[in-house]
Amino acid sequence: AQTVTQSQPEMSVQEAETVTLSCTYDTSENNYYLFWYKQPPSRQMILVIRQEAYKQQNATENRFSVNFQKAAKSFSLKISDSQLGDTAMYFCALALNRDDKIIFGKGTRLHILP
Amino acid sequence: EAGVTQFPSHSVIEKGQTVTLRCDPISGHDNLYWYRRVMGKEIKFLLHFVKESKQDESGMPNNRFLAERTGGTYSTLKVQPAELEDSGVYFCASSRDRNTQYFGPGTRLTVL
Numbered sequence: 001a002q003t004v005t006q007s008q009p010e011m012s013v014q015e016a017e018t019v020t021l022s023c024t025y026d027t028s029e030n031n032y033y034l035f036w037y038k039q040p041p042s043r044q045m046i047l048v049i050r051q052e053a054y055k056q057q058n059a060t061e062n063r064f065s066v067n068f069q070k071a072a073k074s075f076s077l078k079i080s081d082s083q084l085g086d087t088a089m090y091f092c093a094l095a096l097n098r099d100d101k102i103i104f105g106k107g108t109r110l111h112i113l114p
Numbered sequence: 115e116a117g118v119t120q121f122p123s124h125s126v127i128e129k130g131q132t133v134t135l136r137c138d139p140i141s142g143h144d145n146l147y148w149y150r151r152v153m154g155k156e157i158k159f160l161l162h163f164v165k166e167s168k169q170d171e172s173g174m175p176n177n178r179f180l181a182e183r184t185g186g187t188y189s190t191l192k193v194q195p196a197e198l199e200d201s202g203v204y205f206c207a208s209s210r211d212r213n214t215q216y217f218g219p220g221t222r223l224t225v226l
Binding site for chain 2: 004037043044045046047050091099100101102103104105106107
């Protein structure tokens with residue numbers, strides 16, 4: 001069975017700082033995708049970044065980047081120059097290549113403070 | 115392009131009643147998924163439609179839950195009869211390509 005663990009239930013950082021959200025996962029499969037989703041307060045969940053497991057290069061989307069350590073089964077999200085609009089619940093997630101269901105972690109609630 | 119929409123946004127019902135949740139996927143998305151987040155727990159997969167067919171319903175908790183997708187367009191998820199443990203947020207997602215799922219805002223279900 002696949003699992004995703006987010007060890008930080010809640011975090012707060014000052015605006016403009018850099019913050020890293022942790023995520024570890026477990027799967028015996030070799031082909032899978034990893035995701036970070038963001039759910040702002042009272043708004044819908046959106047995909048922030050996606051990483052294919054076969055790619056060694058870490059995915060980057062503007063101020064968001066990941067540190068993908070396949071051997072350690074770690075997939076952390078770094079947010080640079082954090083902004084007030086980054087305040088949200090962040091979910092780390094995993095999907096196997098052979099099916100479409102996404103397995104989510106419990107989420108990290110991130111507060112960006114002015 | 116309109117996103118995934120869900121109706122209602124919030125539903126409060128008594129234990130034993132029936133509730134039907136609706137999801138309208140993004141136009142042209144053949145894949146439609148239902149997920150649920152119970153308070154304090156992870157978001158869990160319920161089922162996956164490809165057009166009008168159930169591709170995977172391994173996450174459906176029991177036979178009180180019935181999902182349909184008439185004509186491969188919108189989908190409904192009916193809970194009958196509702197129990198207290200069914201309270202949570204029900205998310206719908208759709209995708210054109212595999213592994214890029216777009217989520218709706220969710221329906222918050224409260225069973226009293």
